[in-house]
Amino acid sequence: SAVISQKPSRDICQRGTSLTIQCQVDSQVTMMFWYRQQPGQSLTLIATANQGSEATYESGFVIDKFPISRPNLTFSTLTVSNMSPEDSSIYLCSTGLGGYTFGSGTRLTVV
């Protein structure tokens, strides 16, 4: 199964700023997925990122708030823009290889 390196592991950010989360996969994958897990909640899919095309966003998530890049088949970034305390969550990337392997997660706290 794929191994995903995700960074940063955690960050504390000021409201109104932006944070970019990176995921590097050790093999080429067609699709990557970005999830949010708010405190005490389960995982919610933000968007699906295919290489070479625009990301597909789930209901309730918009590109202006969560822009995604997918420059090649092993890398993707998610930016959380204009952050507010409600964006405090764990953010996870995932691939469809090997039972949907997950990155190690980014714990974001917005103050």
Added chain:
Amino acid sequence: EDKVVQSPLSLVVHEGDTVTLNCSYEVTNFRSLLWYKQEKKAPTFLFMLTSSGIEKKSGRLSSILDKKELFSILNITATQTGDSAVYLCAVEAGGGSNYKLTFGKGTLLTVNP
């Protein structure tokens, strides 16, 4: 809208007990059901189930899927304190190239010594 429901939401047991976690689902174009263990941030893959009635086992953990009744169970025998975690059930569904996972809320398992 795809829906995955897990029960119980939390469970406290003593070491050595056997537990059964439940997951029911209503989705369009089912492909697979997955179980994960989440201790800190990242869920760790446990099982992927695609066929009814075939039990998957890994050590003290086992799982089975019933596609007719739309549910799965995860069994943990001889529980240990290290089994304490949130157990997540997710269903892969969709169509064409657009499959995605829908997660349940999870079961918080606490194993006391």
